[in-house]
Amino acid sequence: MSWLGVCCRPLQIMEFEVSIQPPESLGFLSLTIEKQGQFTNPETPGYVGFANLPNQVHRKSVKKGFEFTLMVVGESGLGKSTLINSLFLTDLYPERIIPGAAEKIERTVQIEASTVEIEERGVKLRLTVVDTPGYGDAINSQDCFSTIIAYIDDQFERYLHDESGLNRRHIVDNRVHCCFYFISPLGHGLKPLDVQFMKAIHNKVNVVPVIAKADTLTLRERERLKRRILDEIDEHSIKIYHLPDAESDEDEEFKEQTRTLKASIPFAVVGSNQQIEAKGKKVRGRLYPWGVVEVENPEHNDFLKLRTMLITHMQDLQEVTQDLHYENFRSERLKRGGRQGQGQGPEPEEMDKDMILQEKEAELRRMQEMITKMQAQMQIKPDGAGDVQHV
Numbered sequence: 310m311s312w313l314g315v316c317c318r319p320l321q322i323m324e325f326e327v328s329i330q331p332p333e334s335l336g337f338l339s340l341t342i343e344k345q346g347q348f349t350n351p352e353t354p355g356y357v358g359f360a361n362l363p364n365q366v367h368r369k370s371v372k373k374g375f376e377f378t379l380m381v382v383g384e385s386g387l388g389k390s391t392l393i394n395s396l397f398l399t400d401l402y403p404e405r406i407i408p409g410a411a412e413k414i415e416r417t418v419q420i421e422a423s424t425v426e427i428e429e430r431g432v433k434l435r436l437t438v439v440d441t442p443g444y445g446d447a448i449n450s451q452d453c454f455s456t457i458i459a460y461i462d463d464q465f466e467r468y469l470h471d472e473s474g475l476n477r478r479h480i481v482d483n484r485v486h487c488c489f490y491f492i493s494p495l496g497h498g499l500k501p502l503d504v505q506f507m508k509a510i511h512n513k514v515n516v517v518p519v520i521a522k523a524d525t526l527t528l529r530e531r532e533r534l535k536r537r538i539l540d541e542i543d544e545h546s547i548k549i550y551h552l553p554d555a556e557s558d559e560d561e562e563f564k565e566q567t568r569t570l571k572a573s574i575p576f577a578v579v580g581s582n583q584q585i586e587a588k589g590k591k592v593r594g595r596l597y598p599w600g601v602v603e604v605e606n607p608e609h610n611d612f613l614k615l616r617t618m619l620i621t622h623m624q625d626l627q628e629v630t631q632d633l634h635y636e637n638f639r640s641e642r643l644k645r646g647g648r649q650g651q652g653q654g655p656e657p658e659e660m661d662k663d664m665i666l667q668e669k670e671a672e673l674r675r676m677q678e679m680i681t682k683m684q685a686q687m688q689i690k691p692d693g694a695g696d697v698q699h700v
Contacts, residue, residue, distance in 0.1 A: 377434060379619075380461075383490060388522055389491055396615070400582075418454070420441060444457070454506045458509060486514075490516055511547055515550040519577075519615065552570055576612075579594075579595065587603060
């Protein structure tokens with residue numbers, strides 16, 4: 310059989326029908342490929358299917374997991390570690406050694422970051438808690454928060470460097486998304502150190518004021534202290550984190566929850582990891598001669614409100630960090646880089662290179678001048694010798 314005969318043989322087209330029926334729980338469209346090669350939708354006419362896009366985002370988010378960085382700042386002895394362990398039902402500091410009073414006097418502010426992966430109903434959270442032991446312990450605490458500010462800027466700088474690199478698929482976000490600032494319940498409002506610190510970081514991180522050890526206050530004292538703190542925050546123009554308003558299409562229960570959370574700022578909390586029997590059931594709380602303070606009882610303290618605020622607005626805290634605080638840092642960083650590129654503030658290495666080049670150019674000019682002088686002298690000498698012989 311010749312090559313032409315093979316090529317001229319008629320082709321046989323086989324008609325077939327394939328049906329694909331994915332599970333309904335996945336939310337995919339059920340498509341049918343018919344003989345004519347057309348797709349038909351067995352669903353309701355006019356249904357396209359992009360309403361299932363949130364399901365795809367949900368599956369990818371659950372598979373990837375979530376990241377959140379929480380910073381806790383406050384004087385020693387206010388129960389910061391206990392509250393964090395109570396919030397996330399885990400022990401972040403199993404091997405912590407508490408220093409004595411003599412060691413605290415000479416102790417400087419340190420940064421301790423603890424990371425733990427928490428899984429709940431298949432959702433993974435990579436939680437990083439940044440503690441600041443030594444804050445406010447020294448006699449002179451004027452510059453005790455410079456280390457904390459440097460750490461926050463460091464994380465912004467690292468994220469900017471990773472974002473500007475070649476491999477941007479797996480960037481670890483260690484930026485501080487929220488800062489719980491613990492206020493002592495023993496004072497009559499904010500101390501000068503509290504005001505200075507919050508004013509120094511309110512443009513870099515979301516600040517949430519927290520009144521520690523609220524069980525040392527009566528209900529009337531607690532409300533009076535809250536009003537005093539809010540008045541001083543307004544007086545010193547301190548920008549704390551404000552919860553976003555509920556959308557008009559939200560249900561009334563969520564709107565009421567948002568109003569209650571806004572009215573509870575600053576949160577007066579009590580932390581405890583001990584199980585105590587109260588009213589015939591086991592609860593987490595503190596036992597006193599006059600009764601039991603339940604940690605998760607909203608009538609006793611604002612612990613549940615603080616946890617609800619953190620969990621329900623965790624995404625908003627991350628978005629404010631990305632869209633506001635990080636963008637401010639990034640724009641300032643790029644402005645500094647632009648000024649350096651225009652020659653207003655060159656790097657030390659660039660200055661050294663320029664000086665070396667200038668020295669080499671000056672040396673070359675001196676050598677050229679010397680060669681020119683030598684050539685001129687060589688041209689003058691024969692003429693001078695002839696004149697002497699002639700005389």
